[in-house]
Amino acid sequence: MDGNARPDLDGAAEPDLSLTPFCNTIAVARLSGFPDAAVEFDVAYIDGARMEVQLSRQRYERLGPRVVRYIDLGRCEGFEADLYLSEDDLVDRYGTLFARVQIEQIAGVAKRE
Secondary structure (H helix, E strand, O other), X not given: OOOOOOHHHOOOOEEEEOOOOHHHHHHHHHHOOOOOOEEEEEEEEEEOOOOEXXXXXXXXXXXXXXXXXXXXXXXXXXXXXXXXXXXXXXXXXXXXXXXXXOHHHOOOOOOOO
């Protein structure tokens, strides 16, 4: 951070930015090709609202071909959400917090041909 090492983040496998489910897509890729897989690892959790970063533990469990359960074991211990994936393994829906929309669904935007 600011050009300095953060030893408190040692072991973080990847970032997790609180303001977007895109980082969960990176984690879901670890389950690719394994129908009953589960993975657990540390991340550098970035709280976008507070602009704070800390080490946190997460678990991802595949529940079906297009559904993965996220379980927070660290900073927000006890929080769980089911992630629903698109055909290209992007997070389409993250529990009740996020939903991917198509450009045609955004009010006032004309559909491009």
